[in-house]
Amino acid sequence: MKISTIIIFCLMVLMTGCSQHVQRFGSVIGVREEALQKYREMHAEPWTQVNAQLKESNIRNYSIYLTQFPDGDYYLFSYFEYTGDDFKADMKKVADNPRIKEWWSNTDPMQIPLANRKQDEWWKNMEEVYHLD
């Protein structure tokens, strides 16, 4: 094998690893004050199969932030990136996973979805107005 071939191969691996097609998602939901500690604890040590299913479904770089608003209410903001090519199918796999269902049966009652979210939403999807790579 020629050296130039190897270098080109390595560059291709580099480019594939660093510049996949990515869709970004930002969303928001309320969270009950009395559930904050439990929510924090669960997310500090998420169940292995929950994280594994998210990765398997092409979710990456997923962060959830918590903040209190001046009126005293608490909100969660999530940001994640999707690197697959069939979001709907991948999200169905997430929703069908028994361990995820169990996770959600814990977290759903902690959350207060925004009343003005779309009909099929739990977390309210937000509009991206700016992005810098």
Added chain:
Amino acid sequence: MKISTIIIFCLMVLMTGCSQHVQRFGSVIGVREEALQKYREMHAEPWTQVNAQLKESNIRNYSIYLTQFPDGDYYLFSYFEYTGDDFKADMKKVADNPRIKEWWSNTDPMQIPLANRKQDEWWKNMEEVYHLD
């Protein structure tokens, strides 16, 4: 040069490019309804020197999301990653850049900072409760 040396070099480049040390930041601020269109327009075509200064100051993967709350108020949520090793110094360079100052002189009056933010904040910093790489 041996083939094995070249492969190791390429792998090192790959690892450096993909696994830099990263700090993540999530923050929130209100935005005036009457400024929405102008805010969207400015951020759809940000000034070259503004984006260049952010990159120069080791900010990357920076997104801003907009959403309306059920009470009718609008909020912006930002997510970005910092890859440098002196955040304070890098942010000072951002704040001192004349083009950034001009940008902020446009955007500050569009925004309504949260009353319960910390004293030195404009955007209110949020607490990260979950992250999946």
